[in-house]
Amino acid sequence: MLNRRQILQLAATLPLLGTGTASATGPAGNTGPTVNTRPIPSSGELLPVIGMGTSQTFDEPASPETLQQLGAVLQAFFAAGGTVIDSSPMYGEAESRVGDILRTLSPRPPVFAATKVWTTGREEGIAQMQTSAERMAVERFDLIAIHNLQDWRTHLATLKQWKEEGKVRYIGITTSHGRNHEELLQIMRTEPLDFVQFSYNMEDRTAEQALLPLAQERDIATMINRPYQRGSLFAKTRDQELPAVAAELGCSSWGQFFLKWILGHPAVTNLIPATSKVHHMQDNMQANFGPLPDRNQRAEMMRVFSAL
Template sequence: MDKETVLLNNGVRMPMVGLGVWQMEEGMETEKSVLWAIQAGYRLIDTATLYGNERSVGRVVRESGTPRGDIFVTTKLWPTDFSDPESAFHASLSRLGLQYVDLYLIHWPAPAMERGIWQTLERLYESKLTRAIGVSNYGVRELEELQSYAKIMPAVNQVSFSPFSYKKDVLEYCAAHGIALEAYSPLTRGRKLNNPRLGKIAVAHNKSPAQILIRWCLDHGAIAIPKSSNKQRIKENFDVFDFSLSPEEMQELDFLR
């Protein structure tokens, strides 16, 4: 179990592989995918106000038969709600039909209003309405700025992360400051899965290119949230805990473009 979770800087454990649900339709598509994921062993679901499918995510989390406390639910604050983050959070919670979320993220940096937004997230965390708070799409400069006034440090920074979007500076900064890096679009949205060098490494491990990309995240210590609405691919993307990449393979992948 331990290799499948990471300890956040506030002592909360977070699964290392989750299901991303961006661009899944509210209703059947989201409900089926989240249920298949939970049945396949996933315990992390990544949604957002923007995705428009919090109701479906919440319904499955409540009704899957897996205890609520075993499932880690993330949602996010979208910029159009920056003027009233507290109401936006409660609206998300109400759409999800949950008593709390596990992680609440600022979806994009908000240079002018950030301090007030972060203080609201700190209050939500202190009220135990979210078990952890964090950010998304933050570079080193934005993280430094946030850390200059934060009373509670962000637990997670969710960024685009794959060999084709390798943010080494952000990874190193997060590692040095106890912030877990969470990889979005870990499969390059499907665009680079035919890369021949990636394919060669996949063949060597008897795994698929998608599994290699997810493993590359894990071997960098990053959480990965691949999206799929296909039952077989959902299972495939979770079957990544029985191998690891060699330092040479990691290096080769780090420099893929």
């Protein structure tokens, strides 16, 4: 965590971050309420469809150079209408780096702050969640999810109580890279969850079989991790021209193509691609704008990708 002197130094290097944005700027440079949003089914609250993950990318030491770089990434995120920032104690220093930068912002842009509990035991879980709030510089998390189902019965009991008491707005549970789907499905069928998080992309479509349909049936919001399959999707499209359907959807890169294909599924609420590079963040955030694929366009996108 930064001290006051370090916070002031960082704020001086990021003058644009403190300005805030009343409206996002779309690809054509026009201002206005153009951000694509989806509702959280349990409340109707609208979220921008593109959020930000922090796994690996924000797990960095608190050096001035790193903080300036990551601050610029967050600047690009907020400038394009982003609000959802997802982290976890599992991600090393990521929560702390997010908090270091958020403390410098005045006024602070709207943030939907999400983290996870990733430990065993009731008291351990409570202590970890309190530490996460301090690290990420939030008074109350918008979302806390149980990370990879670890000791989920214990933590879910705590989170239910916290939600009733107003200590957290939404609660959920997560898994990643295809693990524990059967157990997650059973929890979704029997527990009052606001969110689930799991992997889904053009190469890993397992979630289509049961997770996405059940989330839609049970009115559970979905947060999608690994939208690029840890970058492996780009290996297939390197040096390949974008197809005609990409232009129909306003996609100027394969990254936007991959994100919009996921967003074409009606049960998807929010995606959390992670990056530590400004130009990648700017590219990701263009999927926050413009048309999303219908069923036929989505089928054409998959046909093109499968043929590569």
